[in-house]
Amino acid sequence: MEEFVKIIDKNGLIVAFILVGLLTWLTDVFSKKILQSKIPGSAIAIFLALVFGYLGGVVGKGENGLSDIGLFKGLATLGGSMFRDFSIVATAIGASFLLIRKSGLLGLISLILGIGVFFLAGVAIAWAWGYRDAVSLCTIGAGACTYIVGPVTGGAIGASSEVIALSIGTGVVKTIAVTILTPILAPKIGLNNPGSAMAFGGIMGTSSGVAAGLAATDPKLVPYGAVTATFYTGLGCLVCPSLFYLLLDWAL
Amino acid sequence: MIKGLALLSFSFILGMWTGELLGSWLGISANVGGVGFAMIFLIVTKEYFTQNGWWKGELEFGIEFWNKLYIPIVIAMAASLNVKSAVSSGTLAIFGGIIPVVLAFGVFYMLIKSFKTEE
Numbered sequence: 001m002e003e004f005v006k007i008i009d010k011n012g013l014i015v016a017f018i019l020v021g022l023l024t025w026l027t028d029v030f031s032k033k034i035l036q037s038k039i040p041g042s043a044i045a046i047f048l049a050l051v052f053g054y055l056g057g058v059v060g061k062g063e064n065g066l067s068d069i070g071l072f073k074g075l076a077t078l079g080g081s082m083f084r085d086f087s088i089v090a091t092a093i094g095a096s097f098l099l100i101r102k103s104g105l106l107g108l109i110s111l112i113l114g115i116g117v118f119f120l121a122g123v124a125i126a127w128a129w130g131y132r133d134a135v136s137l138c139t140i141g142a143g144a145c146t147y148i149v150g151p152v153t154g155g156a157i158g159a160s161s162e163v164i165a166l167s168i169g170t171g172v173v174k175t176i177a178v179t180i181l182t183p184i185l186a187p188k189i190g191l192n193n194p195g196s197a198m199a200f201g202g203i204m205g206t207s208s209g210v211a212a213g214l215a216a217t218d219p220k221l222v223p224y225g226a227v228t229a230t231f232y233t234g235l236g237c238l239v240c241p242s243l244f245y246l247l248l249d250w251a252l
Numbered sequence: 253m254i255k256g257l258a259l260l261s262f263s264f265i266l267g268m269w270t271g272e273l274l275g276s277w278l279g280i281s282a283n284v285g286g287v288g289f290a291m292i293f294l295i296v297t298k299e300y301f302t303q304n305g306w307w308k309g310e311l312e313f314g315i316e317f318w319n320k321l322y323i324p325i326v327i328a329m330a331a332s333l334n335v336k337s338a339v340s341s342g343t344l345a346i347f348g349g350i351i352p353v354v355l356a357f358g359v360f361y362m363l364i365k366s367f368k369t370e371e
Contacts, residue, residue, distance in 0.1 A: 016328055020328050023327060024323075024324065024327065045323075049329075053334075057334060065333050065335055066331040067331065075331050075332045085287050086264055086318060087322040087325050088287055088291075089263060089264050090315050090317075090318035090321075092294045097292075100295070110360075117352065117359050118352045118356065125351060166342065166344060166345055169342070170349045172337075173349020174348075174350075174352065174353055176333070177349055177353040181353060181354075189357060190365075203356050203363070204353070215322065219322075219323065226287065227291050227292070230288040231284065231288055238284070
């Protein structure tokens with residue numbers, strides 16, 4: 001047994017392949033046999049993974065969900081930003097350059113609209129919860145954009161660490177909400193073609209949420225959503241601590 | 253196979269570098285659209301290779317593998333998110349994370365409807 005633990009510990013990434021493969025296999029069978037493929041297996045797998053991430057956080061008391069527990073630590077490598085970004089780029093192989101160029105304007109409009117909507121809604125909610133200073137309001141509004149824009153903004157304008165933590169929490173909840181809601185709402189809102197996926201990526205912004213949500217909806221749409229979503233965080237980091245902060249400060 | 257993988261990696265590094273350069277040029281400490289640039293480089297390279305007849309199925313296999321690995325990676329990512337602290341960091345984080353998303357779905361619906369008439 002000691003030898004087995006040693007091998008598991010040494011080969012985290014390989015163990016992660018087994019874990020994810022096993023989960024995918026089980027959820028595929030469950031989706032086909034019990035749900036008659038009404039909900040895609042990958043959507044169930046992603047949702048279950050979030051639940052496991054929560055349980056892992058409770059048991060492991062760390063910051064990386066399930067991967068804080070020794071047996072599962074390879075999940076953090078497999079699901080880390082390097083592999084994630086690399087595989088997102090690989091999805092471009094199935095995308096058409098012509099379609100991307102055609103929907104370029106729609107993508108740009110949706111980016112600007114998306115950052116505006118999330119920032120304003122985030123500020124309004126922070127206001128409702130009793131925050132009145134421009135720095136805190138702006139940081140939480142930025143956190144509503146993504147969990148990267150929040151701390152970058154908060155750091156730049158000098159927010160308290162409590163508010164920065166809150167902005168990260170808000171951003172992570174957003175990612176989870178987009179992941180779960182996308183496959184549920186997609187058929188009702190016309191999210192079924194490359195052009196609309198590009199607009200969707202621009203409005204929602206969180207690349208992990210958009211990519212996971214679209215993967216659960218229709219994997220063919222992933223590259224189109226990802227190509228716009230990737231600009232969202234950068235644009236948010238640009239306008240939140242500068243233009244938006246100045247406007248907010250002036251309005252108060 | 254490895255040639256396709258090398259091509260993908262080359263586009264990836266080039267795109268990330270572009271995003272990083274754009275970020276520092278704009279004076280912010282973030283990568284601006286690195287993944288997006290990488291995707292565009294890859295698509296353009298594929299387009300160019302196809303036109304010259306250099307694109308082969310074997311080349312595509314190395315990239316296709318990573319394309320297919322994408323969903324498993326997302327599953328692993330979901331399991332290693334800090335879900336617990338997101339859920340327990342207070343009602344503001346929960347509502348601040350969910351309400352704007354619901355609003356944005358509405359905005360998306362209206363945007364798509366208004367654009368459809370033009371297409």
